[in-house]
Amino acid sequence: MTFQVARPAQATAAAAAIFELRLYVAGQTAKSIAAIANLKRICETHLAGQYRIEVIDLTKTPQLAAGDQIIAVPTLVRRLPEPVKKILGDLSNEERVLVGLDVQPARI
């Protein structure tokens, strides 16, 4: 799938509401660190100014795992906009993350 036919950045920004994202990790593992870094980069690139990220370390707050039905880590949960979406893995594949988040890639 290709994203050449993207709309202008303003249109995307106007159409999309605020992205409320939650990243569940377990400890400071390589996967966790990679996932956090990947997420920040993708958000800055494609969702600048329209996102909020909350990183939850389940080794510190295990009780939070049940709330979002987390079984795999890292899991990125798009809480808003609805519907809720979950992306498993270290977010290394940017295209798939964007598909998962339902975000049109910004043209750079």
Added chain:
Amino acid sequence: MLAERPPTPSKALTGIQGLDEITGGGLPAGRPTLICGTAGCGKTMLAMEFLVRGATQFGEPGVFMMFEENAAELSANVRPLGFDLEKLAAQKMILLDYVHIERSQIEETGEYNLEGLFIRLGHAIDSIGAKRVVLDTVEALFSGLPNHAILRAELRRLFRWLKDRGMTAVITGEKGDATITRYGLEEYVADCVIVLDQRIAEQICTRRLRVVKYRGTAHGTNEYPFLIGERGFSVLPITSVHLDHKASAARVPTGIARLDEMLGGKGVFRGSSVLVSGSPGTGKSSIGAKFVDAACRRGENALLFAYEESSAQIVRNMRSIGIDLEPWLEKGLLEIHASRPTLHGLEQHLVMMHDAVRAFRPSVVAVDPISNLTLGRHDLDVKPTLMRLIDFLKQQEITTLFTCLSSDGGATPEDSQLGVSSLMDTWLLLRNVEFNGERNRTIYVLKSRGMAHSNQVREFVLSDAGICLVDVYAGADRVLTGAARVAQETHERTAAEVRRQGHQRRLLRLAGRRKAIEAQIAALQAEAESGAAEVSFAIAQQTLQEQATQQSTQAMTQLRGGAAGGNGRVKEEQLPT
């Protein structure tokens, strides 16, 4: 049974009826057990009961992690079994965790693992100090997560992790086509595998359980029927492998005095089994009813399993022969379990009986009739299952009466179509005797182990006054019953009367003759007496005459001048007076 045998330290009792016996003390403690089977065969129930009993009976808290239904649904599903999950959850004895994965929400990018699940489970275990864990059904993850390679590796790690944490875990799995479980979980859970099965034979469903594998321990290898009943899971135990029940010398009356008389005068042994067989309408059920009635009269608990009539119908019908079961039902001394034989398979019925017997603790049990349980089944199945039931009842020292329908006109009435007669201690045979335009019932004791018993055929009479046994008329060349017996008896009575009167008459005649003879004797005596009187009269007369003559001679002598004047003869004739 279990109390006598100390449980192996490495086993965790499930508290599930029968399962602990089969596994020799429960599931492997601190290790995972796989329970698999087709949909609806009771995997979740078994897992749930394992957890609930662990919490309530053995003080081991447990985590139930479910992947298919949520906590509210599960609580509702097990409530009919008397498991109050909300209460147990409030007491922190059970923790329910619903893991739900919506495939449509999930996208994969890059590497991940199931650490989240581990953390959740670990957190749940820590928060209540759990010793037991159930994962029901972890296979649901396969449809939720696209990457099966990761999933498999993680599941392997999960089971290892549960083992390391010392959790006695039950993992359920769906049965696969060629493998034990659809996703091959048995590869990872290798300690104990239990397969549940649900089979339909002739439209009747029977559930069975089998321990396929139990590492490091002996276990029952057969298939055991089980039931999910009102009191939860119940596996038919294998107690029948032991033939070690006690033999009581105490006797239990059958409730029919004449029948007891036939059985050595005291009835059957306590804890023995009695078979009453006969063709339709010979009064088998009546004997069964009388038997439970007698037990209730003694103040003992009695249990009646009826497979032909409803409870109300039995009460009504038995009233017609003077047996009133209603008061016993009201007092709670009697329980009637009436059901259609087709409700379950034979095994399932037996499991139900087990349950009922365990719950009610009766001293006598009547099964009416046992032959109905075998509708459309092969004789082969029947005997071992009945043997289990009989052995179980014997072990509890419960006296049992089975009725058994045998077809009329069979080759020999002794044909016991179930082949169970050898299991029975006492066998009463009821027969219809058709003769002279009427049908009558007869009863006799075919066998009765360990006691002297009558070899006589008795007539079995049912009337509104109850059951009674009457001696049959055993004439020179035949046995008569019913009207023929009555006629014969009347005939004999008449004949006896006639004979009696004949004797009377002869006696009377004899007496008359004796009187005549006596009269004759009297007459002869009188004659003799009168003859004697005449003789003595004659003698007296002669004496008088002689005296008179003498006197006249003396007088003459004196007149003629005394002795000198005579010729001397006179002196000699003088009599000394």
